Amino acid sequence: MRECPTHGDLLAAYALGALEPDEAAAMRRHIETCAICSEQLPSMRSLPGLLDTVDMADVPPPEPPAWLEESLLDQIARETPRDGGRRERTRRRVLAGALAAAAAIAVAALVIVLSGEDEQAYARASLGGPSGARAYARLESVPAGTRVSLKAHELAGAPGNRYELWCIAVDGRWVSGGSFRAPGGEAEVVLTAAVGAGEYHRIVVTPEGTRAPALMRGKLQY
Amino acid sequence: MARSDASLLHQLPHDRSGEALRELYRRFGGELFGFACNALGDREAAEEVVQDVFARAWRQAERYDEDRASVRTWLFAIARNRIVDMRRRASARPAVAAWPQEPEEQAQVLEQAVLRWQVAAALARLTPDHREVIRLAHYAGLSLREISEHQGIPLGTVKSRLSYALRSLRLILDEMGVEA
Numbered sequence: 001m002r003e004c005p006t007h008g009d010l011l012a013a014y015a016l017g018a019l020e021p022d023e024a025a026a027m028r029r030h031i032e033t034c035a036i037c038s039e040q041l042p043s044m045r046s047l048p049g050l051l052d053t054v055d056m057a058d059v060p061p062p063e064p065p066a067w068l069e070e071s072l073l074d075q076i077a078r079e080t081p082r083d084g085g086r087r088e089r090t091r092r093r094v095l096a097g098a099l100a101a102a103a104a105i106a107v108a109a110l111v112i113v114l115s116g117e118d119e120q121a122y123a124r125a126s127l128g129g130p131s132g133a134r135a136y137a138r139l140e141s142v143p144a145g146t147r148v149s150l151k152a153h154e155l156a157g158a159p160g161n162r163y164e165l166w167c168i169a170v171d172g173r174w175v176s177g178g179s180f181r182a183p184g185g186e187a188e189v190v191l192t193a194a195v196g197a198g199e200y201h202r203i204v205v206t207p208e209g210t211r212a213p214a215l216m217r218g219k220l221q222y
Numbered sequence: 223m224a225r226s227d228a229s230l231l232h233q234l235p236h237d238r239s240g241e242a243l244r245e246l247y248r249r250f251g252g253e254l255f256g257f258a259c260n261a262l263g264d265r266e267a268a269e270e271v272v273q274d275v276f277a278r279a280w281r282q283a284e285r286y287d288e289d290r291a292s293v294r295t296w297l298f299a300i301a302r303n304r305i306v307d308m309r310r311r312a313s314a315r316p317a318v319a320a321w322p323q324e325p326e327e328q329a330q331v332l333e334q335a336v337l338r339w340q341v342a343a344a345l346a347r348l349t350p351d352h353r354e355v356i357r358l359a360h361y362a363g364l365s366l367r368e369i370s371e372h373q374g375i376p377l378g379t380v381k382s383r384l385s386y387a388l389r390s391l392r393l394i395l396d397e398m399g400v401e402a
Contacts, residue, residue, distance in 0.1 A: 009381050012388035013366050018359040020367060043392055050395065051360050053338045059353070060346035061339050062265065064255035064272055069247055072273050073240045076280055126273065219266050221274075 004036040011037055015044035067134030070153075071126035074136050122197045122222065127205065129216030131156060133185070137203055139220065145194040148177050148203070152189075155182040157215050158207035166211070167193045168202040175200070179208040197222070227293035234283040247276055250294060254301050256339035261305045261332055271308065275300045302332050337400065344394040352387035359384055 004011070007030050013019050014027045031037045120140045127135040135152035148165060155163065165177035177193035204217045227249065233242040254275055258268035278300050279286075286296055306328060322328050345353055358369045366384065370377040 009385040012385040013359065013381065016359050016384070016388070017363075018365050018369075018384065020365055044388060047388055047391065048360060050337070050341050050400065051356070053334065054342045054345065056345075056353075056357050056361055058338070059342045061256040061342040062259045062268075064251055064269065068255075068269055068272060069244065069251065072247060072276050073244060075273065075277055076240060076243060079277075079281075126269070128269075219270060221270060 002036055002040075004034055004040075006030075007034065007037055011040060011044055015041065016048055065128050066132065067126070067128040070134060071128070071136060074151075075124070075126075123220045125203050125218040125220045127152075127203060127216040127218030129155075129205075129214070131215070133157075133205075133216040135187075135205070135216060135218070137218065139197070141197060142192065144192050145196060146177075146192065148191045148193060150180075150187065150189050150191065152182055152185075152187040152205070152216075154185045155187060155205070155215060156185050157213070160208075162208040163187070163215070164206050164208045164210075165191055165193070166204045166206065167195045167200040168204060169195060169200045174204075174211060177203075228286070228288045231279065231283050231286050231293050231296075234280050243276060243280055246279070246293070250297050251276070253339060253343065254297060256343065257298070257332075257336050258301060258305060260335040260338050262308060267308060271301055271304045274304050278304075298336065302329075305332065340395065340398050340400050344391055344398060344400075347394055348387060348390055351383060352390060355380065355383045355387050356391070 003009075007027065010019065010023070010027055014024060014031075017024075019027060031041060121138040122141055123139045125137045125139070127133075127137065131154075133152065133155045135150055135155070137151075138149045140147045140149075146167070148167075150165065161181050161183060162179055163182055164179045167175045167177055169175055175193050175195045177191040180187055180189040180191065201220050202217060203220070204211075204214045206212060206214055225245070227246070230242045230246050234246075237243065251272060255268055255272045258271040259265060262268055262271070275297055279297060286293070291299070309328075322331060345356070348356070355369065358364045358372065359366070364372060366377060366380050369375070369384075370380045373380070375383075
């Protein structure tokens with residue numbers, strides 16, 4: 001940006017109203033005769049209005065938690081076989097005339113096998129915690145309630161590395177899904193909690209036998 | 223050379239490594255999250271929105287038309303729809319702040335949320351000295367002379383610092399496409 005050699009460094013202060021009254025009056029007179037300043041003033045003039053939209057307390061703006069990226073990639077990785085199944089189906093339609101019925105059934109069976117795992121889950125949840133713990137949970141209905149398949153990484157902070165999973169019911173009850181160990185911070189476990197779909201929206205992992213501190217938590221995505 | 227946003231998006235359906243998705247997330251995840259936080263006032267809900275935006279982008283990448291919108295605009299449009307859905311669901315709960323009924327007003331609220339995020343992000347990119355001088359001159363309403371006395375810095379230094387600070391801010395906002 002070109003800058004006026006005599007008054008360039010005052011333009012910003014002028015636009016912000018940070019000049020003393022006599023300086024501001026002199027600047028106003030200067031701008032009327034200066035091509036550079038009069039050209040640059042409008043882009044500076046809009047700044048006070050833009051600054052008014054934020055509160056300095058909001059700077060820097062919130063950053064997404066680090067585990068969100070991994071949880072997203074986990075989610076996509078899980079969905080990938082399903083997509084493969086869909087493509088299989090499309091191809092099958094194209095070749096339908098030529099293919100024997102048996103082959104078509106085999107492809108259909110493949111689709112069911114590939115997508116079956118995910119079809120059963122009524123919800124999933126990404127969990128994260130302040131110290132970098134993160135997990136992915138898949139929730140399925142079983143006669144006893146909900147089967148929670150949990151895959152956790154970098155879980156730490158419980159005595160003896162023993163943890164407990166809780167489902168927080170909509171009425172505020174904490175329903176335990178049971179306890180598990182996470183050697184080296186890693187765990188891949190299947191637990192059962194006595195809650196059903198729609199009865200809860202949050203999952204929390206704590207040290208075993210206590211409700212605090214929450215080492216990681218997550219919201220269900222139905 | 224860095225790959226274009228559009229080519230990354232087109233690659234999504236064929237990319238088994240997840241690298242294209244990761245790169246898109248790194249380019250836009252932060253601002254989408256800031257925008258969603260701003261619009262929803264809830265970090266957990268914002269996390270859900272961001273995850274959903276990228277999952278949808280991945281599933282619907284074939285629908286993206288480079289000639290009609292930038293990838294950024296397209297992703298924000300998905301985020302907007304998600305936020306509107308969430309606000310609609312949440313409005314059943316009395317605790318949530320008022321949310322306009324009219325789609326036009328909703329669009330306005332969301333535009334404001336994007337702008338707020340952009341200005342905050344631009345301020346965050348300035349040096350601490352530049353941010354501070356803007357805070358004193360704009361938010362605290364001090365004149366150059368008062369800042370000089372208040373901070374014990376020569377008037378000439380305050381003058382050039384505020385000038386550099388606002389010019390940098392203007393440049394960053396221009397880069398982000400903030401025209402006003």
